[in-house]
Amino acid sequence: MTQSSACCGGKGGDVTVDLAKVDGIIDKYGRDRAGILGMFQDIQREYRYLPKDAVAHVCRTLGVPLAKGYEVATFFKALSLKPRGKYTIQVCLGTACHLKGGPNVIEQFERELSVKTGDTTADKKFTLESVNCLGACALAPLVRVDEKDFGKTTPGTVKKVVKAF
């Protein structure tokens, strides 16, 4: 495997993967290819994303073609091949939040953090993403940062949310 820092648009910041640790995760699932999703989830928890080298190592160990492993890694939204920030900002764009101005809030976040939706800030602190309903429509438009909820947000409160972390 060639060491490449440009992994799927993720610019730099690729961590060095501790293959022994990855081996431990693979062993946890009995080195069975059926457990590949669980392995990816554990690796994601460890590094906050799926480093390319880790994906390649899992595939090599399990004897799964890399193309198939890549299929799994790209299929699930819970898995990310790009490095993720320390905090994940989820801006709800479900029906209620959408009508109450969610798109304006996410736009303000994009400006405030200088990132596009789905991307991570240069300092690796925040990942901004949109979600389709968090189930708290009474608080629309809702912003969730990791476990913390901010209800009835406006573009004006975006700065406050960012400052809280």
Added chain:
Amino acid sequence: MPKVNLSVDGKKIQADKGAFLLDVCRDNHIPVPSLCHNEALGSDGRCRLCVVEVRRGNRTRMVTSCLFPAAEGVEAITQSANIALVRKTVLELLWARCPESDEIARLARSHGVSDVRYQKDNDKGKCILCNLCIRTCESVVGVSALGLSGKGPVKKVTTPFDEPSETCIGCGACAFVCPTGHIQMWDKEGVRNIWGRKFEMAACAKCGTHFAPLYQLEYISKTSGASMDRLRTCPDCR
């Protein structure tokens, strides 16, 4: 193999039990259009173009013939107003996805679709996600250099991490099998370009034609045990 009696378009046919209807139709020279079916690879049920109507007793339903097993007493119809409508819809949607594809355009026009009413995609190329390339690479070539990535509107066929694949042998089987000509492959000055990778072509020991990537010959030699000396001569000169 036990035989079953069925009828297609009123014609009585005897077929192997469990054989797929599309194969039965084609064996009996009844044309059914399809894009994702291949004799060597079998059925995948992707393109939905091979729909036929199947009647059993009083019930009629629309099925993909490529995945419908032949059974006793099946009455299939391959041409009807309903079928024509479904095929037209399928083709119109495929055409909207792949406006650049001449093959889709030709098929669509021949089925009476004159224009696309939907918004046309401009990021899908000519790919209809029929999976033939992936299945060929996996089960015929045996290297699995290709796979899908993502899902929904961003789903596409690609090499791992969208980078030149290390397992690809440059054989071009994917480009050959692609029904719409989506996969780009070109040979220029003894170098083959495919999936973002360049392969040095071997020149035939006798006629000098660049006939196959060196890497592919090495792969064939490794898997079949044939000597490189023999493989280095092109099939025409052997």
